[in-house]
Amino acid sequence: MIGLGPLLRKELLEQWRTRRMLVVAIVFTAFGIGSPFLARYTPELVKALAGDQLEIIIPPPTVRDAADQFLKNLGQAGILTAVLLAMGSVAVEKERGTAALLLSKPASRAAYLLAKMLGITATLGVSLAIAAVGGFAYTAFLFETLSPVNWAAMTGLLLLMLVVYAALTFLGSTLTKSSIAAAGIGVGGMILVAIIGVLPGVGPYTPGGLSSPAMALALGTDAGNVIGPLLTNLGLVAGLLAVSWLVFRRQEL
Template identity: 30%
Template sequence: MSQWMTLLQKEILEMWRNFKWIWVPITFILLGVKEPLSSYYLPQILDAVGGLPEGAVIKLPTPTAAEVLITGLGQYTTLGVLIIVLTTMGIISGERKSGVAAMILVKPVSFQSFVSAKWAGSVLLMWFSFFIGYLSTWYYTGLLFDWIPFIQFLQSFFFYALWLTVILTVTIFFSSSFVNSGMAGFLSLVVVIVLSLVSSTLSNWLEWSPAQLTNYANEVLLDNGIPEDTLPASLIAAVFINVLLSLSVFIFRKKELAQ
């Protein structure tokens, strides 16, 4: 355990040196405040832009607080996913390519500790960034529209964060499989897009898909309670994460020992 904690501390320190603990949370905060502010000031923005016939009146329906939060979460499903992939795709492949991984593994460091410590460090960064970003969405939505109960905020945060953890783990799997970081990132996005499209298209048959967690988080915000399929989907997501991590360690060990 002391070895694993040392590797985790190294990973966290490395992310500090790369300023990830600064720019990733700031980016998520900007994504978080964008939707409530743009939704609230949209009529004024359209009026300032102009181009409408003289005397025209802009009347837009005021969105509910839940709708604003759901739209805000959509930002993390698109741009947030891209940020997660870009910051994670080279976490193992980059060190393999530079030879850093080989130097660390020369010491009595297990492959499992090496991969899992990198995964844990990335998860900490992602959960922290997503929490403060989504918290800013919730806060400004409350100020400008209406307050969503904090317990609903936490529940929707957990389900969304679990899905983002699946995406992060997929990226680490491909990062351990390929030396080329670009290939790892590309394949990660392809898998996530395909899984999301298939799950949404066949939602009646894939109710337990981890990709459905985003929809279940939205249901929580709409005050419809926690859907009954949320627990099975969460458990399958946890199993999926553990299987991918085990495969990441296996493939990484195989490729390193083959060199």
């Protein structure tokens, strides 16, 4: 793949110099450490707000609640961030003419797309890793210490889920010259995946279906079949990138 190294270096530098990586890392870390905190103190806050007049029975929070909050909060914030990061990645450079300028140098279109997607993945991955360290520490302090390897495995599955949604939006960004339209395609794809996930037997293989084994992995319980959903989602990312390339290689820039 001609020019992948320099293009990837340019992408990573851009993610850092435009402060995208820093800002996403701060946002994810806030959600990462905020999740166990909320899991621990929300029942007490509800009780305090309800006062003595209402008798509310809330079971004491457990480490499961902390992992659940972590997955839910970072899942939602992460999907939104993945869409925001990917929506303008190719579309804006096509609109500004930067893509044509870059590809006038010895670099293939496949390398250009792969470098862009790897840049987005790096931002999501680094940010999620920092958030996971914070979330792990807060969970250990407020509840109990889970296995760091299991927590890392959960984070890995969460990252894969975000990368699938980023790849969906990335395809949209390749198809159009408008970042808003790209976001629309990304969100439309997410809805489509959610609908497909309702079909019997398909749900566990969708990106959203990764959250159940991720939760089980974090808690060290039986995660069931992880390899199938893992390979399916990796294949989905590869497939979306391949379609992006098929579209992009014939486009007039």
